[in-house]
Amino acid sequence: xxxxxxxxxxxxxxxxxxxxxxxxxxxxxxxxxxxxxxxxxxxxxxxxxxxxxxxxxxxxxxxxxxxxxxxxxxxxxxxxxxxxxxxxxxxxxxxxxxxxxxxxxxxxxxxxxxxxxxxxxxxxxxxxxxxxxxxxxxx
Amino acid sequence: xxxxxxxxxxxxxxxxxxxxxxxxxxxxxxxxxxxxxxxxxxxxxxxxxxxxxxxxxxxxxxxxxxxxxxxxxxxxxxxxxxxxxxxxxxxxxxxxxxxxxxxxxxxxxxxxxxxxxxxxxxxxxxxxxxxxxxxxxxx
Amino acid sequence: xxxxxxxxxxxxxxxxxxxxxxxxxxxxxxxxxxxxxxxxxxxxxxxxxxxxxxxxxxxxxxxxxxxxxxxxxxxxxxxxxxxxxxxxxxxxxxxxxxxxxxxxxxxxxxxxxxxxxxxxxxxxxxxxxxxxxxxxxxx
Numbered sequence: 001x002x003x004x005x006x007x008x009x010x011x012x013x014x015x016x017x018x019x020x021x022x023x024x025x026x027x028x029x030x031x032x033x034x035x036x037x038x039x040x041x042x043x044x045x046x047x048x049x050x051x052x053x054x055x056x057x058x059x060x061x062x063x064x065x066x067x068x069x070x071x072x073x074x075x076x077x078x079x080x081x082x083x084x085x086x087x088x089x090x091x092x093x094x095x096x097x098x099x100x101x102x103x104x105x106x107x108x109x110x111x112x113x114x115x116x117x118x119x120x121x122x123x124x125x126x127x128x129x130x131x132x133x134x135x136x137x138x139x
Numbered sequence: 140x141x142x143x144x145x146x147x148x149x150x151x152x153x154x155x156x157x158x159x160x161x162x163x164x165x166x167x168x169x170x171x172x173x174x175x176x177x178x179x180x181x182x183x184x185x186x187x188x189x190x191x192x193x194x195x196x197x198x199x200x201x202x203x204x205x206x207x208x209x210x211x212x213x214x215x216x217x218x219x220x221x222x223x224x225x226x227x228x229x230x231x232x233x234x235x236x237x238x239x240x241x242x243x244x245x246x247x248x249x250x251x252x253x254x255x256x257x258x259x260x261x262x263x264x265x266x267x268x269x270x271x272x273x274x275x276x277x278x
Numbered sequence: 279x280x281x282x283x284x285x286x287x288x289x290x291x292x293x294x295x296x297x298x299x300x301x302x303x304x305x306x307x308x309x310x311x312x313x314x315x316x317x318x319x320x321x322x323x324x325x326x327x328x329x330x331x332x333x334x335x336x337x338x339x340x341x342x343x344x345x346x347x348x349x350x351x352x353x354x355x356x357x358x359x360x361x362x363x364x365x366x367x368x369x370x371x372x373x374x375x376x377x378x379x380x381x382x383x384x385x386x387x388x389x390x391x392x393x394x395x396x397x398x399x400x401x402x403x404x405x406x407x408x409x410x411x412x413x414x415x416x417x
Binding site for chain 1: 279280281282283312314316326327328329330331337339341349351352353364365366367368376377378379380394396401409411412413414415
Binding site for chain 3: 140141142143144173175177187188189190191192198200202210212213214225226227228229237238239240241255257262270272273274275276
């Protein structure tokens with residue numbers, strides 16, 4: 001799908017908020033339907049997921065403590081007609097070792113977020129087994 | 140080099156395709172010459188490279204199994220007049236440990252890709268020893 | 279804050295330059311006040327930081343040797359009326375293990391940098407304890 005850029009949103013998430021919950025709420029308020037999400041910061045007690053293909057489910061990995069967020073990459077698209085934020089994250093501990101995966105939740109200490117909002121036909125997720133995915137295109 | 144944005148492409152790569160091969164083919168079909176590439180997903184049996192300066196070659200690191208792709212960063216520019224995709228990747232295993240480097244190949248399980256296509260004088264790679272690099276600018 | 283895109287800058291940093299120092303100088307020369315920064319490359323002897331909340335200071339982690347830069351994510355905003363580059367980084371060693379955090383310094387071997395320059399009211403950092411942060415917005 002091809003899009004044009006409608007606006008770029010840059011903001012800091014207040015301390016203590018769940019990162020994905022905050023972005024979902026921001027997207028709903030701003031009526032963002034399709035977007036690219038990135039950012040950096042510091043996160044407390046994140047929970048990440050690793051997809052187990054054979055079980056069709058995410059294994060949850062709990063990471064107690066404070067982590068540098070070395071990258072946030074992801075997107076916003078529509079799921080059940082509401083903006084849905086899908087983020088993968090890299091997290092650095094006190095010795096610089098990086099852990100990461102599919103972000104399930106995490107409390108913001110600092111988060112500098114960029115949302116590149118797109119205009120065009122909204123991208124939608126549809127169910128594929130236990131996942132919800134975009135349709136593939138023929139290439 | 141300064142560019143304007145021509146279009147933003149967002150798509151999911153079909154299961155089983157080589158990630159870089161698919162993006163190169165997509166870029167050729169869409170006549171994308173200069174672009175920024177990012178994305179997330181899940182990749183099987185990726186092979187990454189670490190550049191050994193003293194040998195002027197990449198050491199290949201084979202990673203059997205399924206990995207969360209926690210970040211894709213890279214670009215498309217022209218090499219020998221054809222779109223050439225250069226990607227670095229971070230990959231999370233089942234305990235959330237991250238491995239990564241220069242992406243050589245990897246089979247897509249899921250990949251949500253963003254290509255920010257640029258307009259302006261195409262960026263070109265030229266040979267520098269064993270590498271092909273963009274010209275540097277004076278700053 | 280909402281922005282429009284003014285231009286996208288793509289360039290390679292010359293070998294031997296400090297990555298952040300080079301981007302700060304480039305931003306000052308090009309009068310870039312608010313921007314999104316990303317990129318990939320290879321870096322020598324990087325020094326990264328992990329923020330120790332209880333001390334209000336960064337712990338420095340020195341990483342001797344050559345690393346693949348698997349991701350650069352960050353931004354440019356104004357601090358004391360001058361462009362200030364804030365970058366988090368992921369770095370891969372010779373076996374593909376990733377280390378990362380807040381980038382303090384590092385000498386470029388290769389760096390392919392993308393700066394998405396924004397137009398609109400410049401984003402500014404103001405002191406919060408020992409940090410300088412953007413104002414939060416109410417959401």
